[in-house]
Amino acid sequence: MDLNYITGILTLAGINLMAVLGLSLLTGFTGMFSFGHAGFMAIGGYTSAMMTVKFGLPFIPALLIGGLVAALVSSVIGKLTLNLKGDYFCIATLGFGEAIRLILDNVQYFGGARGWPGIPHHTNLLNVVIINIVAIFILANIVRSKHGRNMIAVREEELASQIVGINVFRYKLISLMISAAYAGIAGGLMAHYMTFLQPKMFSLTKSTELTIIVIFGGLGSISGSVLGALVLTSLPEILRAFSNWRLVIYGLAVVIIMITRPSGLMGGYELTPSSMKTLYTRMKNKNKGLPNQMEGGKTI
Amino acid sequence: MSQLLQQLINGLSIGSVYALMAVGYSLVYSIMNFSNFAHGGVIMLGAYFGYYYLTSVGLPFPIAFIASALTTCVLAVIIERGAYKPLRERKAPFLYFIISAMGTSIFLENIVIATIGPTFRTYPEVLSRTPIQLGSVSIGRLDLAMFIISAICLALLVFFIDHTKMGKAIQATAYNIKASALMGINTDLVIIVVFALGGFFAGIAGVLFGMKYTVYPQIGVITNKSFIAAVFGGLGSLPGAVIGSILLGVIETITSGYLSSQYRDLIAFVLLIAVLVFRPRGLMGKVTEDKA
Amino acid sequence: MNILELKNLTKTFGGLTAVGNVDFEVPNDGISGLIGPNGAGKTTIFNLITGVYKVTDGRIIFKGKDITNMDPYKIAGSGITRTFQNIRLFKKLTVYENVLTACHANANYGLFEAVVRTPKCRKQEKELEEKANDLLDIMGLYDRRDLIANNLPYGLQRRLEIARALALNPELLLLDEPAAGMNPDETVQLMTLIADIRSKFNLSVLIIDHHMDLIMGICEKIMVLNFGCKLAEGTPQEIQNNPKVIEAYLGVEG
Numbered sequence: 001m002d003l004n005y006i007t008g009i010l011t012l013a014g015i016n017l018m019a020v021l022g023l024s025l026l027t028g029f030t031g032m033f034s035f036g037h038a039g040f041m042a043i044g045g046y047t048s049a050m051m052t053v054k055f056g057l058p059f060i061p062a063l064l065i066g067g068l069v070a071a072l073v074s075s076v077i078g079k080l081t082l083n084l085k086g087d088y089f090c091i092a093t094l095g096f097g098e099a100i101r102l103i104l105d106n107v108q109y110f111g112g113a114r115g116w117p118g119i120p121h122h123t124n125l126l127n128v129v130i131i132n133i134v135a136i137f138i139l140a141n142i143v144r145s146k147h148g149r150n151m152i153a154v155r156e157e158e159l160a161s162q163i164v165g166i167n168v169f170r171y172k173l174i175s176l177m178i179s180a181a182y183a184g185i186a187g188g189l190m191a192h193y194m195t196f197l198q199p200k201m202f203s204l205t206k207s208t209e210l211t212i213i214v215i216f217g218g219l220g221s222i223s224g225s226v227l228g229a230l231v232l233t234s235l236p237e238i239l240r241a242f243s244n245w246r247l248v249i250y251g252l253a254v255v256i257i258m259i260t261r262p263s264g265l266m267g268g269y270e271l272t273p274s275s276m277k278t279l280y281t282r283m284k285n286k287n288k289g290l291p292n293q294m295e296g297g298k299t300i
Numbered sequence: 301m302s303q304l305l306q307q308l309i310n311g312l313s314i315g316s317v318y319a320l321m322a323v324g325y326s327l328v329y330s331i332m333n334f335s336n337f338a339h340g341g342v343i344m345l346g347a348y349f350g351y352y353y354l355t356s357v358g359l360p361f362p363i364a365f366i367a368s369a370l371t372t373c374v375l376a377v378i379i380e381r382g383a384y385k386p387l388r389e390r391k392a393p394f395l396y397f398i399i400s401a402m403g404t405s406i407f408l409e410n411i412v413i414a415t416i417g418p419t420f421r422t423y424p425e426v427l428s429r430t431p432i433q434l435g436s437v438s439i440g441r442l443d444l445a446m447f448i449i450s451a452i453c454l455a456l457l458v459f460f461i462d463h464t465k466m467g468k469a470i471q472a473t474a475y476n477i478k479a480s481a482l483m484g485i486n487t488d489l490v491i492i493v494v495f496a497l498g499g500f501f502a503g504i505a506g507v508l509f510g511m512k513y514t515v516y517p518q519i520g521v522i523t524n525k526s527f528i529a530a531v532f533g534g535l536g537s538l539p540g541a542v543i544g545s546i547l548l549g550v551i552e553t554i555t556s557g558y559l560s561s562q563y564r565d566l567i568a569f570v571l572l573i574a575v576l577v578f579r580p581r582g583l584m585g586k587v588t589e590d591k592a
Numbered sequence: 593m594n595i596l597e598l599k600n601l602t603k604t605f606g607g608l609t610a611v612g613n614v615d616f617e618v619p620n621d622g623i624s625g626l627i628g629p630n631g632a633g634k635t636t637i638f639n640l641i642t643g644v645y646k647v648t649d650g651r652i653i654f655k656g657k658d659i660t661n662m663d664p665y666k667i668a669g670s671g672i673t674r675t676f677q678n679i680r681l682f683k684k685l686t687v688y689e690n691v692l693t694a695c696h697a698n699a700n701y702g703l704f705e706a707v708v709r710t711p712k713c714r715k716q717e718k719e720l721e722e723k724a725n726d727l728l729d730i731m732g733l734y735d736r737r738d739l740i741a742n743n744l745p746y747g748l749q750r751r752l753e754i755a756r757a758l759a760l761n762p763e764l765l766l767l768d769e770p771a772a773g774m775n776p777d778e779t780v781q782l783m784t785l786i787a788d789i790r791s792k793f794n795l796s797v798l799i800i801d802h803h804m805d806l807i808m809g810i811c812e813k814i815m816v817l818n819f820g821c822k823l824a825e826g827t828p829q830e831i832q833n834n835p836k837v838i839e840a841y842l843g844v845e846g
Binding site: 033080081084085087088090091092095096098099102103105106204205208211212215244245247248250251252253254255258259 | 333335387399402562573
């Protein structure tokens with residue numbers, strides 16, 4: 001394997017990670033499931049490509065505008081659908097994602113279903129890594145603030161959240177908008193990496209893939225999402241030799257993960273220096289035969 | 301005028317096949333409260349089984365038809381045992397069921413691509429392609445067969461649900477699974493029967509679909525429309541699923557007839573969102589109230 | 593002065609009247625009780641006060657302000673909190689996280705301030721942590737602060753739910769069967785705790801319970817509900833001697 005190949009895989013994993021991080025806030029921390037985030041990626045991708053190609057804007061502002069537009073669209077969708085319970089919100093996002101794709105199929109300005117070639121190549125491993133670090137920093141700070149705790153409360157028990165004075169709808173909306181902005185930026189990164197956009201790239205399969213990564217990494221764990229994105233993006237690439245069979249294995253693996261280890265890789269825990277220390281002391285305590293108070297853990 | 305009538309007839313025919321698929325989604329939803337996205341994969345396999353029973357095995361059409369329905373019936377039950385039962389036993393949240401269903405669907409689609417290949421296959425001609433002329437309206441023999449077969453199946457289903465002991469058990473379980481279990485209903489068996497019924501109709505719908513169009517691994521994408529139809533009618537409601545399907549079929553054929561077939565799918569999804577926004581429980585959906 | 597007034601409060605579900613034309617006043621700084629047979633509509637009244645159910649008819653006045661049909665989170669923010677009959681904790685979070693989350697209204701830093709962790713945000717977070725720890729200390733839960741809430745013994749889960757409610761600095765605390773499933777010893781402890789909380793936090797309390805010794809022991813004013821309607825209202829003495837109440841609870845002899 002040559003260096004270019006590895007850089008390529010890592011860049012792709014990084015682009016996926018950006019979208020996964022946003023979805024992690026929505027799904028892992030706020031407890032809302034979306035099958036339409038590929039739609040937000042599409043909005044961000046096409047918007048930022050329009051900014052660089054048609055308006056000649058620099059890359060970073062174009063990315064941010066892409067994220068912003070995705071967030072604005074999500075706020076409209078959210079206001080309409082966030083009150084739907086459980087399954088129905090998922091279905092609404094699914095419908096939204098597919099509708100975006102089908103609309104883009106018919107927008108000749110962006111090349112329609114045939115696609116849009118000739119987008120400048122701006123995305124590289126370095127800027128993807130930097131953007132992801134900033135994104136993780138922002139996410140981690142939100143999650144450990146009162147706003148993050150309120151989102152987690154919404155995930156745990158909506159009625160109890162209301163009763164302790166949390167505006168459930170508002171926090172769902174904030175979470176959806178942030179996640180859409182992240183997906184939009186990921187779409188922009190993808191557009192300027194592939195140098196080509198096609199509505200087909202943002203299908204239901206893509207949305208499902210993102211959700212699967214979040215669950216695989218472990219709901220409510222940012223480090224889990226990072227690991228999940230790295231493993232699940234690079235593994236299929238490395239398994240290219242098996243071409244057709246890799247998706248068979250992938251589908252089977254998803255089912256097996258659901259029925260055997262539904263808490264994902266990290267099971268709600270974070271990999272941080274301090275958590276490593278606690279883990280170490282706990283293991284030491286266990287060896288001494290002290291009672292382990294954390295029994296049960298944070299499985300979801 | 302005759303063009304509109306023509307579109308209505310086509311819509312009715314395609315809508316009735318959607319209905320066969322939609323009842324599969326609705327039956328499962330009514331009992332287990334989740335959208336079984338693996339259903340599309342089962343329908344796709346139904347189309348393939350029908351194709352191979354007719355061509356490679358060389359069975360006569362009616363037998364091939366029933367045989368593929370029975371095969372998908374078994375398949376649906378196997379999926380329930382493998383992908384959902386362990387989750388049920390653990391009382392996992394509904395999302396895990398959906399993800400498991402999506403995983404199954406990816407698995408089914410790709411195992412077909414890996415073994416049979418992604419190429420399109422055309423059913424041998426079972427019914428003559430020359431349509432029946434009724435005045436200015438022409439009805440395809442296949443369209444007519446689709447409508448009649450679907451109507452018979454749905455009538456049988458309604459009879460089964462309303463007039464057999466198992467049917468009553470299904471209704472009770474849909475109403476309240478816990479209470480039904482306490483009243484001595486074998487809810488595990490009810491779930492098996494529900495998947496078997498859904499699988500059986502999926503097989504029939506798959507063969508009809510395969511005859512009308514062609515067979516290919518991504519046929520499940522089209523079957524997603526029947527899911528939309530189930531949402532239209534209200535997930536969990538059988539009459540809702542049928543009415544929603546007929547409506548969707550008619551809306552689709554009219555859109556492609558008068559606008560453009562490119563907008564057909566778009567309109568389906570936009571309608572889906574509109575229904576959810578303005579009437580979230582669909583036309584006749586099951587209402588569940590959150591109790592404090 | 594009354595902190596809460598229910599005026600002609602009515603709630604129907606379809607054709608069924610769960611609560612019909614109930615008038616009741618909860619006095620300021622007092623402990624009041626709400627009793628009645630199962631299905632009398634006690635919890636429904638709590639659900640109406642806290643905005644969980646929409647009111648069919650009538651009004652709810654809190655501190656002189658009409659709060660009828662306000663969003664539950666706004667009612668909570670204005671000073672009414674409650675516990676639930678079938679405990680609704682954030683089950684998978686720790687004891688400490690449960691209380692810390694509920695403290696949120698004591699800090700007012702925005703989302704952007706959280707992202708860059710401004711000095712204001714850090715300072716307020718510290719204050720929230722202190723408040724949460726204080727509350728756990730008062731409620732005798734401090735040594736179990738890192739336990740997952742669901743793994744607490746039943747009685748302590750009820751205590752935690754009260755601690756979480758207190759984090760909002762409520763002026764009116766609604767307790768829905770706080771003594772359910774407790775033995776007599778624990779019930780006595782709970783009585784002392786409720787009285788302590790009332791004086792320490794300077795708030796009014798409204799309790800639903802079936803333990804008559806608890807209700808009669810600490811309530812200053814009691815309302816009896818039967819089939820959704822008010823049957824009687826008064827001091828514990830008056831209620832105990834009211835023939836209608838005796839009839840509803842014991843049935844008519846002969």
